[in-house]
Amino acid sequence: MSSPRTMLEVKGLAKRFSPRSGQAAAPWILADLSFHVAEQEFLTLVGPSGAGKSTLLNIIAQVDGASEGEIFFRGKLIETADGAALKPGWNCQIGYVTQDDNLLPWRTLYENVTLPLKLQGRFDATGKARVDDLLRVTNLSGFQRYYPHELSGGMRKRAALIRTLAYDPPIILMDEPFGAVDAQTRTQLQQDLLRLWHRGGKTIVFVTHDIGEAIALGDRVLVLSKSPAKIIAAHNIGIKRPRDLGNVYRLEGFGELFEAVRKDIQ
Amino acid sequence: MSIAVARPLPGRGRVRRLVPVGRVAVAIAGIVLWQLGSNAMGAEWLPGPAEVVARIWQLTISGELARDTLVTFGEAAAGMLLGGSTGALLPFILRLSPRLMTALEPLIAAGFGLPKLALAPLFILWFGIGVATKVVFVASIVFFLMFYNGLAGILSVDPRLISMLRVSGASEWLISREVVWNTAKPFLFSGLKIALPRALSGAVVGEFIAADSGLGWYIQNERSLNDVVGVVAGAVIVTVLVMAVNAMLQRIQARSLAWRPVAKDMAL
Numbered sequence: 291m292s293s294p295r296t297m298l299e300v301k302g303l304a305k306r307f308s309p310r311s312g313q314a315a316a317p318w319i320l321a322d323l324s325f326h327v328a329e330q331e332f333l334t335l336v337g338p339s340g341a342g343k344s345t346l347l348n349i350i351a352q353v354d355g356a357s358e359g360e361i362f363f364r365g366k367l368i369e370t371a372d373g374a375a376l377k378p379g380w381n382c383q384i385g386y387v388t389q390d391d392n393l394l395p396w397r398t399l400y401e402n403v404t405l406p407l408k409l410q411g412r413f414d415a416t417g418k419a420r421v422d423d424l425l426r427v428t429n430l431s432g433f434q435r436y437y438p439h440e441l442s443g444g445m446r447k448r449a450a451l452i453r454t455l456a457y458d459p460p461i462i463l464m465d466e467p468f469g470a471v472d473a474q475t476r477t478q479l480q481q482d483l484l485r486l487w488h489r490g491g492k493t494i495v496f497v498t499h500d501i502g503e504a505i506a507l508g509d510r511v512l513v514l515s516k517s518p519a520k521i522i523a524a525h526n527i528g529i530k531r532p533r534d535l536g537n538v539y540r541l542e543g544f545g546e547l548f549e550a551v552r553k554d555i556q
Numbered sequence: 557m558s559i560a561v562a563r564p565l566p567g568r569g570r571v572r573r574l575v576p577v578g579r580v581a582v583a584i585a586g587i588v589l590w591q592l593g594s595n596a597m598g599a600e601w602l603p604g605p606a607e608v609v610a611r612i613w614q615l616t617i618s619g620e621l622a623r624d625t626l627v628t629f630g631e632a633a634a635g636m637l638l639g640g641s642t643g644a645l646l647p648f649i650l651r652l653s654p655r656l657m658t659a660l661e662p663l664i665a666a667g668f669g670l671p672k673l674a675l676a677p678l679f680i681l682w683f684g685i686g687v688a689t690k691v692v693f694v695a696s697i698v699f700f701l702m703f704y705n706g707l708a709g710i711l712s713v714d715p716r717l718i719s720m721l722r723v724s725g726a727s728e729w730l731i732s733r734e735v736v737w738n739t740a741k742p743f744l745f746s747g748l749k750i751a752l753p754r755a756l757s758g759a760v761v762g763e764f765i766a767a768d769s770g771l772g773w774y775i776q777n778e779r780s781l782n783d784v785v786g787v788v789a790g791a792v793i794v795t796v797l798v799m800a801v802n803a804m805l806q807r808i809q810a811r812s813l814a815w816r817p818v819a820k821d822m823a824l
């Protein structure tokens with residue numbers, strides 16, 4: 291399964307949390323989950339709510355540990371279930387855009403977006419130019435000095451997105467990043483994301499419960515089963531790029547793919 | 557793309573301008589009531605405002621006001637430094653060891669429940685009747701107020717923000733400084749809001765028990781001389797001192813928590 295161009299490989303991953311009091315053993319959230327992501331691929335994972343999608347990304351980002359299995363990054367073993375110390379973000383190589391924007395409420399938009407660069411000691415002229423460019427592309431210029439609570443939901447989502455893009459990790463995990471916004475804003479955010487991805491160099495693992503979104507964005511869709519989650523189907527998305535997300539249902543082949551994925555999930 | 561900026565409700569500006577007017581009106585009403593009460597009860601039971609103001613003026617000129625205020629204020633400030641800062645700091649340290657926190661919390665709760673006034677004889681025995689006793693007395697009160705507010709702040713830290721910062725390459729020290737500190741700050745201000753007046757009144761009560769200067773000593777002394785004007789004047793001076801400290805705290809708080817989505821009028 292692994293080829294020289296494999297960026298991330300997940301092998302036999304399983305997870306269960308420690309049992310609650312009165313419980314003999316906690317149920318498995320993930321069971322024998324394996325997949326790989328190629329360099330510069332846009333991979334989408336779709337599965338029902340509560341399937342353990344966030345848990346999976348937490349484990350890949352090393353925010354949480356695995357119970358079983360291994361994860362390889364560019365062929366190098368970076369995580370096992372042996373209880374070794376986790377390194378969240380794997381030295382800033384794995385970016386993570388979470389469901390909530392998680393902006394620091396006491397920092398302005400600009401401070402929030404530039405914080406990772408500052409933490410990594412990379413807030414130089416190049417870093418600044420990069421941030422300014424990202425702010426412009428996402429229509430956030432002019433709002434640099436606003437606090438998160440003064441911004442709309444869509445703006446906060448875009449801020450969270452470019453906060454991660456600004457420090458340029460080779461792979462970015464996204465956990466339903468566009469969940470809690472209205473449909474129109476969502477399409478706009480998806481289009482922004484694809485435009486940024488088209489600039490190249492980025493590998494994305496995008497998790498969603500929305501079949502349409504998974505197909506519209508991805509090169510490949512992996513379907514997760516109900517908990518305990520495992521991969522039950524994979525579909526290559528042949529829809530040619532760039533895609534017009536305003537008319538996603540008219541894209542060639544969309545209907546058939548949608549129907550196929552829907553059947554998989556049932 | 558619209559942005560959600562909190563705008564004042566219609567007519568709110570006019571209401572805001574009316575607030576100082578209302579305050580003055582209430583203050584005048586209070587003084588009038590005070591005078592009426594004094595008339596009804598007799599000045600030997602409750603001296604009127606004019607008499608009390610005259611006494612305060614007299615104390616100002618003689619320098620007694622400055623001396624006693626400074627003594628009381630100094631005791632309260634030293635007590636805050638000793639007890640308040642350790643109380644505020646302790647939750648940040650206990651955060652590093654949840655086990656130690658669980659072990660210590662009931663003991664601290666017991667300490668909080670202990671009536672400090674009942675310990676006053678012990679404090680006098682240990683620290684004498686000088687300034688030290690008052691400082692320790694104040695510290696023993698404000699320590700718990702700052703500790704419990706600080707603890708509430710530490711416990712309300714959002715773990716998602718911590719994960720996000722870790723993924724972006726933040727050290728544990730930076731996470732403490734950025735997330736824990738900024739989350740706890742409003743709680744510490746709430747703590748100060750309660751602890752500072754309590755520190756001043758603690759110093760005053762401490763001086764009731766044993767002292768040779770300070771506002772509490774003055775009140776106690778006038779009481780023993782049956783000088784009701786002096787007692788009321790002392791109480792008024794303490795109240796004004798508390799209000800001044802409060803106003804200062806509010807200014808610092810407004811500047812330091814400017815990011816919060818709270819209307820300016822609500823910054824209590």
